[in-house]
Amino acid sequence: MDLSLNTATVRKQWNLAQIIDGCARHGIRGISPWRDQVAAMGLREAAKAIRAHGFTVTGLCRGGFFTAKDWRDDNRRAIEEAHELRAACLVLVVGGLPAGSKDLCGARKQVRDGIAVILPEARKAGVPLAIEPLHPMQAAERACINTLEQALDICDELGDGIGVACDVYHVWWDPKLEQQVRRAGKKRLLAYHICDWLVPTRDLLNDRGMMGDGVIDLPTIRRWVEATGYAGFQEVEIFSEHDWWKRDPDEVLEVCKERAG
């Protein structure tokens, strides 16, 4: 599998222009930028630079947050940006509980309904939507879709133009992972993200590990993904307050390449 860099991995050290240059320098041919970084560089400028290098945009991070107030406009803009960047998908981090609410079932309905609203626009723009189930520890704050099974149930209900982003960090623990990756198949499996689960994990959000430094059986999960016929990239996405965000980003990219295998 070819390697893609999710730009969050070195976001503390480099801006998007520097990340694009860095990927080119290290021979990394896929990139998945975050929208705030794209906005800071300028959408056209970013699209132009990425295209000039011939990179594949393996995803745009992110649309979603359907339980927040401005979800409609924000997702419309995200779709336009993904289109402009020729992103393979728009990753949806769907949002958690609305402020002050404990109604998780209601939040999940709201998310499903929100996706249903933006899906026709995404289809029209030729932008596949990739629901990213987040680890259950982020159910309240970031995403109330927490398993591949739950995400795929929504995909099956909504039809074409939608699938899942499978990030090992969020799903490695799932007893139904193999079964649900198989269920997703090539059609629904729109992105594959890698990193590692550290023991101990010191922070619920920003303590991800580099591949090999934790306990995720990456070769096995990769085998399951490849068995679907998935022909995309493996995208490294590491949030790491204590470690990788503090290192020389050229070193980070070197290690990503070595460890991605």
Next chain:
Amino acid sequence: MDLSLNTATVRKQWNLAQIIDGCARHGIRGISPWRDQVAAMGLREAAKAIRAHGFTVTGLCRGGFFTAKDWRDDNRRAIEEAHELRAACLVLVVGGLPAGSKDLCGARKQVRDGIAVILPEARKAGVPLAIEPLHPMQAAERACINTLEQALDICDELGDGIGVACDVYHVWWDPKLEQQVRRAGKKRLLAYHICDWLVPTRDLLNDRGMMGDGVIDLPTIRRWVEATGYAGFQEVEIFSEHDWWKRDPDEVLEVCKERAG
């Protein structure tokens, strides 16, 4: 539902003898002690004191850790202690990955096989085993059984004398929670633990909230549990390094009673 106190809730302030006195003073009629506290007090002494007050022992914490070396002897002792204490169940925290291993599927097989080995002994002693699925964030370190569905699959395979401990902290996020509580039914639902999920959560193990301070929809989950015909206690279990373990334990017990509803 009557209230039970899991002794971990005030373990930093009181020893077991003090906790037993505290429960009596506050009119709490159920108790679920941890084995190290029982050992410190002495098993017979603890059993005698608990019986003298007429408390129900809603569970003994804990057996399990089938991926550790001494699991066989340790679980045998745990069953004997649960019998001596007349515990309604022995709670199983099943263990995570063996040291140095990334083989989660293998660990899960090991756990299933370990439970199968001790189950006949538990049946003979009249001690129901309660598998406690732990939150997926604890899959590596403490328990590789992470959903009620997964736990109930094992119960169905192994037959009588085994069920689940449903702790809202571990399962509140699960999209299949209502369905799986119903599936468990009165027969398999051996314990019901309450606390709350704080936003933000600062620690993966010891930052649980008091009921009402977090985002778990406790009345809804309780309704699902009661709909099964569950006639047991609701057991408060709060690990709280930053807050409740620092307070006057009499205050903690008062608040538990108020908030349990």
